[in-house]
Amino acid sequence: MKKFPYYPGCTLKQAATHFGESAIASAKAADIELVEIPRWNCCGAVSSLTSDDLMHHVAPIRNLVRVQEMNQEGLVDNEYDLIVFCSMCFNVLKRSNERVREDPEMLKTINQFMDTEQDYEAKVNVVHFLETLKEIGWNKIERQVKKPLKGLKISAYYGCTLLRPRGIGIDDPEAPTIMDDFIRAMGAEPVSNPYKSLCCGSYHTVGDNKELVADRTYKIVNAARENGAEMIITSCPLCAYNLDNRQKETKEKYPEFKQMPVIYFTQIMALATGMEDRAGFNGNYIDSRPLLREHGFLEG
Amino acid sequence: MTAVIKVKKKNREFLLKTEEMSGEHITMCEQCGICTTSCPMTEDMDISPASIIHLVQIGDEGVLDSTAIWLCASCYTCTVRCPRGIDLSAITEALRQQTLRKSIDYIDINSIDRKELEELPAIALVSALRKYTS
Amino acid sequence: MTEEEKNMITVHIMGKAHEVPAGLTIMKAMEYAGYQFIRGSGCRAGFCGACATVYRLAGEYKLRTALACQTAAEDGMFLTQLPFVPANRQEYHVAEIEPGPGTLAEYFPEITRCVSCNTCTKSCPQDLDVMDYIQMSIRGDFEAVSKLSFDCIQCGLCVARCPAEISHYHVAQLARRLYGKYQSPVPQHLMTRLEEIEAGKFDEAISELKSLNATELEERYTAREIEKIERGEVMDE
Numbered sequence: 212m213k214k215f216p217y218y219p220g221c222t223l224k225q226a227a228t229h230f231g232e233s234a235i236a237s238a239k240a241a242d243i244e245l246v247e248i249p250r251w252n253c254c255g256a257v258s259s260l261t262s263d264d265l266m267h268h269v270a271p272i273r274n275l276v277r278v279q280e281m282n283q284e285g286l287v288d289n290e291y292d293l294i295v296f297c298s299m300c301f302n303v304l305k306r307s308n309e310r311v312r313e314d315p316e317m318l319k320t321i322n323q324f325m326d327t328e329q330d331y332e333a334k335v336n337v338v339h340f341l342e343t344l345k346e347i348g349w350n351k352i353e354r355q356v357k358k359p360l361k362g363l364k365i366s367a368y369y370g371c372t373l374l375r376p377r378g379i380g381i382d383d384p385e386a387p388t389i390m391d392d393f394i395r396a397m398g399a400e401p402v403s404n405p406y407k408s409l410c411c412g413s414y415h416t417v418g419d420n421k422e423l424v425a426d427r428t429y430k431i432v433n434a435a436r437e438n439g440a441e442m443i444i445t446s447c448p449l450c451a452y453n454l455d456n457r458q459k460e461t462k463e464k465y466p467e468f469k470q471m472p473v474i475y476f477t478q479i480m481a482l483a484t485g486m487e488d489r490a491g492f493n494g495n496y497i498d499s500r501p502l503l504r505e506h507g508f509l510e511g
Numbered sequence: 512m513t514a515v516i517k518v519k520k521k522n523r524e525f526l527l528k529t530e531e532m533s534g535e536h537i538t539m540c541e542q543c544g545i546c547t548t549s550c551p552m553t554e555d556m557d558i559s560p561a562s563i564i565h566l567v568q569i570g571d572e573g574v575l576d577s578t579a580i581w582l583c584a585s586c587y588t589c590t591v592r593c594p595r596g597i598d599l600s601a602i603t604e605a606l607r608q609q610t611l612r613k614s615i616d617y618i619d620i621n622s623i624d625r626k627e628l629e630e631l632p633a634i635a636l637v638s639a640l641r642k643y644t645s
Numbered sequence: 646m647t648e649e650e651k652n653m654i655t656v657h658i659m660g661k662a663h664e665v666p667a668g669l670t671i672m673k674a675m676e677y678a679g680y681q682f683i684r685g686s687g688c689r690a691g692f693c694g695a696c697a698t699v700y701r702l703a704g705e706y707k708l709r710t711a712l713a714c715q716t717a718a719e720d721g722m723f724l725t726q727l728p729f730v731p732a733n734r735q736e737y738h739v740a741e742i743e744p745g746p747g748t749l750a751e752y753f754p755e756i757t758r759c760v761s762c763n764t765c766t767k768s769c770p771q772d773l774d775v776m777d778y779i780q781m782s783i784r785g786d787f788e789a790v791s792k793l794s795f796d797c798i799q800c801g802l803c804v805a806r807c808p809a810e811i812s813h814y815h816v817a818q819l820a821r822r823l824y825g826k827y828q829s830p831v832p833q834h835l836m837t838r839l840e841e842i843e844a845g846k847f848d849e850a851i852s853e854l855k856s857l858n859a860t861e862l863e864e865r866y867t868a869r870e871i872e873k874i875e876r877g878e879v880m881d882e
Contacts, residue, residue: 220634226633253783262534267641371588
């Protein structure tokens with residue numbers, strides 16, 4: 212198994228351990244050993260967008276310095292592809308990395324500020340796990356599937372930070388296919404959704420704007436259902452929280468609303484590759500197990 | 512045809528400051544409105560995304576009081592569609608920062624229900640406090 | 646120049662220059678210069694955290710931090726005391742908390758504002774990895790926070806320096822309390838002793854002590870047996 216540096220991000224260790232656990236299982240199925248970055252820190256979840264603010268790029272760059280250290284210490288062997296599963300962490304880490312690559316002066320200032328660390332040499336590539344799978348090849352991934360999810364209709368929800376902005380996103384921001392290819396590789400049937408990359412309301416889930424999130428959840432989940440989907444998959448823990456947990460508020464506002472399981476793509480992969488014990492199906496708000504049992508993918 | 516925007520000197524300072532902070536060439540916007548039609552938040556905003564840009568173009572600091580600049584969640588939909596290559600999410604960030612940098616927060620963390628704080632995933636709190644607090 | 650004058654150094658206390666003998670701690674140097682500690686001094690042995698000091702060395706730009714009782718005064722030093730930091734504290738009843746991954750953020754949501762600048766770690770006179778334990782607190786890892794923060798003496802320097810306005814030591818204290826009560830393994834020797842107390846093993850000795858007057862208590866205290874252990878030796882349970 213090839214070893215890759217791995218950045219989990221806070222939520223995979225905290226509120227979404229079912230994402231973290233199934234991520235490690237999915238990587239194993241793809242013949243990859245994830246080596247967690249020692250002493251990694253929170254990336255900041257959102258990228259700092261003002262030109263004069265360097266402070267908020269320190270956190271992402273400090274993590275990339277740790278990847279350098281991993282190589283020096285032999286935790287990974289000359290491997291600078293950093294694998295990330297969380298869409299938001301991926302976006303933030305990649306944007307800061309690209310910014311310092313384009314702006315050596317900025318890199319110098321950040322390096323000088325981080326006087327307790329070695330200088331960042333800008334050698335790390337920030338990679339989303341879906342890109343890793345695509346590079347391995349969907350045919351090869353398909354061969355690892357022990358339990359094809361035949362007949363299961365899944366709507367891919369890409370969200371924002373996996374696709375945008377251009378140059379950071381992993382697929383065409385207007386017509387993405389990577390998650391649909393993933394669904395096919397798992398033996399399931401991708402269902403199109405016009406709102407697959409509509410913002411779920413993001414951090415407005417904190418504070419008094421929850422209704423705004425509930426409205427978008429209503430839109431996105433309903434569109435998936437109208438197109439015949441039985442569940443939604445995503446790779447963003449904030450989208451997952453909004454589309455899954457906030458179905459409670461959605462149902463309160465729209466009593467006729469029919470709830471639908473929203474789970475992480477890695478949970479699907481763990482199930483399809485015969486590691487359902489590591490899929491963490493008890494971690495989601497809307498339970499997907501009755502549906503998966505109905506299809507015969509889970510016992511009991 | 513070249514359109515000319517005439518801005519009073521004192522208003523020009525606000526435009527230039529916002530251009531510098533956002534790193535965006537705001538006067539390039541020709542008000543086509545694609546940002547407004549693409550934005551998933553338009554229906555909940557007090558002024559449209561295109562109006563945000565227009566107000567900055569004419570140097571109207573009143574835009575800082577709009578709720579629209581706080582509703583922009585940096586989804587980058589307008590960014591990928593703008594025919595002039597303007598990143599409006601960087602502009603709204605520059606506008607929010609002009610308030611936050613005076614140590615004025617948009618939300619009071621202490622007013623959030625305890626139980627809710629406990630339930631929210633780290634990713635929600637980290638991103639909200641980055642965007643809403645100074 | 647006399648021998649004595651040669652051994653004098655200059656320290657700037659709150660901006661005013663004072664000549665003090667070389668080799669003193671910052672605390673002693675301040676007392677030599679005529680300052681009397683009403684706050685900002687406690688155990689004088691590096692344990693209580695009362696004597697937080699901010700200083701800068703001549704020719705440097707860095708603001709450094711230290712405990713006044715543990716750090717030698719240096720020639721050309723600029724310094725001031727920080728006897729109290731008005732850090733955010735929360736009221737809670739440990740017995741009523743059900744610890745979960747979001748508990749620390751529930752009481753101290755500002756932990757999620759950490760920008761990983763590492764200033765707290767650099768300011769810690771105990772050389773703790775303060776930033777690392779704040780990161781662990783975002784993830785709700787009580788064990789990691791407890792272990793990383795165990796030697797914290799609550800001087801408050803990290804709080805004073807933090808750009809995200811986090812109250813590091815109060816977060817860590819809550820984490821340690823919850824870890825101690827709910828998660829760490831129960832120490833068997835403590836349970837045994839508690840059973841002994843409940844069974845009345847010490848009742849007689851305690852009531853005897855209670856019957857003594859002040860002079861008798863003093864005598865007992867002076868004559869008490871102190872267990873002698875050699876350096877490096879571990880005391881039996």
